[in-house]
Amino acid sequence: MTLWQIIIAASIAVLALKLAGYLVPPALLHKPTPARIADLLTVALLAALIAVQTLGNGQALVLDARIPAVIVAAGLFAIKTPFIVVVLVAALVAAGLRALT
Amino acid sequence: MSEILAEKIGEQHQQRLATREGIAVGLATAAYGVSFGALSIAAGLDIWQTCFISIVMFSGGSQFALVGVLAAGGVVAGPAAIASATLLGVRNGIYGMRTAPIVGSGLWKRFAAAWITIDESTAVALAQPTPHSRRVGFWVTGLAVFIGWNITTLLGALIGDALGDTRAYGLDAAAAAAFVGLLWPRLKRMQAAAVAVAAAVVAATLTPVLIPGLPVLIAALVAVVVGLFNWLGTPGVPGGASTRRPSDGSGRDS
Numbered sequence: 566m567t568l569w570q571i572i573i574a575a576s577i578a579v580l581a582l583k584l585a586g587y588l589v590p591p592a593l594l595h596k597p598t599p600a601r602i603a604d605l606l607t608v609a610l611l612a613a614l615i616a617v618q619t620l621g622n623g624q625a626l627v628l629d630a631r632i633p634a635v636i637v638a639a640g641l642f643a644i645k646t647p648f649i650v651v652v653l654v655a656a657l658v659a660a661g662l663r664a665l666t
Numbered sequence: 667m668s669e670i671l672a673e674k675i676g677e678q679h680q681q682r683l684a685t686r687e688g689i690a691v692g693l694a695t696a697a698y699g700v701s702f703g704a705l706s707i708a709a710g711l712d713i714w715q716t717c718f719i720s721i722v723m724f725s726g727g728s729q730f731a732l733v734g735v736l737a738a739g740g741v742v743a744g745p746a747a748i749a750s751a752t753l754l755g756v757r758n759g760i761y762g763m764r765t766a767p768i769v770g771s772g773l774w775k776r777f778a779a780a781w782i783t784i785d786e787s788t789a790v791a792l793a794q795p796t797p798h799s800r801r802v803g804f805w806v807t808g809l810a811v812f813i814g815w816n817i818t819t820l821l822g823a824l825i826g827d828a829l830g831d832t833r834a835y836g837l838d839a840a841a842a843a844a845f846v847g848l849l850w851p852r853l854k855r856m857q858a859a860a861v862a863v864a865a866a867v868v869a870a871t872l873t874p875v876l877i878p879g880l881p882v883l884i885a886a887l888v889a890v891v892v893g894l895f896n897w898l899g900t901p902g903v904p905g906g907a908s909t910r911r912p913s914d915g916s917g918r919d920s
Contacts, residue, residue: 568736571744572715575732576722578748579755583725583780586762587769602893603760604852605861606886610754611727611849612862613869613885614734618842621738621873634839635846642850647694652701655843659836 630662677796684794684803691786692810695726698844699815702729703822705841708832709737713823720819724812725784727754727848731882734841739878746879753886761788768800782808857898864888 566574619635620626638655646654699720706716711733719729728751735747762783768791769779782805791804829835853859865885872881892898 566741566744568711568715568741568744571736571741571747572711572719572732573722575728575748575751576719578752579723579725579728579758580781582752582755582759583762583783584777586759586783587766587776587780589759589763598894598896600760601896601899602890603756605858605889605893606753607727607757607889608849608852608858608861609865609886609889610731610750610882611845611852612865613882614731614750615842615845615849616866616870616885617738617873617878617882618734618838618845620870621878623738624874624876624878626870626873630836631839631842634836635842638839638843638846639850642847648698648844648847649701651847652698652840652843656836656840659839660834661836663834663836 630659633662634659677798680794680796680799681802684799685806688790688803688806689810691790691807692814695786695811696814696818699818700822701840701844703819704826705837706733707823707826708837709733713827716823717820720816724781725755725758730841730844735879735882743877743879746883750879750882758783764788765791765804768804782812784811786811857892860898861889861892
């Protein structure tokens with residue numbers, strides 16, 4: 566697959582899901598299990614992505630400047646700091662630690 | 667007579683509030699489009715590809731997931747990147763079931779509405795008290811986020827392009843922090859927090875043994891299993907936040 570094919574396929578898939586929501590009967594939503602799974606699916610994927618993004622380096626697990634950056638980010642989100650500020654601070658923490666070591 | 671007049675003024679007031687809230691959410695969300703643009707360039711995409719994703723896919727979580735998996739695994743991880751982005755897009759379909767009655771009928775109107783059905787537009791729409799203000803809230807938020815997000819994506823891509831070595835600027839850590847921000851407002855329930863911890867452990871443990879992208883997909887099975895049997899869940903409470911308040915009032919949209 567080329568990069569463009571990946572991008573187009575993923576974009577169309579996500580858009581198609583949005584359109585599907587307008588086509589299915591709303592009754593499906595009232596079933597608790599599909600709604601609960603969809604909700605937890607988002608949580609699990611985001612958490613898994615955090616783990617891989619923080620610890621992964623290709624197929625290796627490495628402990629580096631990303632870990633303190635993510636811990637700082639979590640702390641800032643906990644005290645309701647705006648998204649863009651937290652992302653910037655996280656980048657600064659990682660960049661600063663790398664510049665020092 | 668005066669009662670009807672008061673009602674009309676009240677309705678206009680509600681619509682003004684919905685408009686104001688939608689624009690505020692649009693501005694806040696646009697601010698972090700910059701980080702998507704820069705991270706996408708850091709993952710090896712070009713400016714055109716980055717902007718294409720923000721226009722067509724237009725869903726923050728899925729977009730960050732796509733470039734995140736591609737950054738870790740390259741083009742080889744393509745199928746896993748597509749799958750991650752798609753699975754994260756499932757919730758938009760759920761939102762669509764709730765926003766469809768708000769939008770009303772008309773093929774093109776519904777098509778446009780579906781395109782901008784995301785966390786933010788759904789959350790603002792459902793938070794409004796009257797049918798009309800819900801409709802106003804939905805369209806204003808969706809369009810404000812769409813315009814802002816695409817402008818700032820381009821801006822971020824240009825910045826990322828100018829930076830060169832993005833690791834030195836800590837952009838890899840910024841990507842992880844962005845995911846933390848998307849996850850944070852969803853962790854209020856015990857069940858969600860437990861799923862998050864388990865999924866993170868599964869993904870990290872499998873990283874050294876599986877090709878990039880797959881650990882994230884397998885971690886998603888945690889959600890299916892826990893959701894199916896409703897472990898740690900509250901009996902009688904259907905689903906989590908998405909069945910009532912889709913975005914849960916996360917930090918960035920308040």
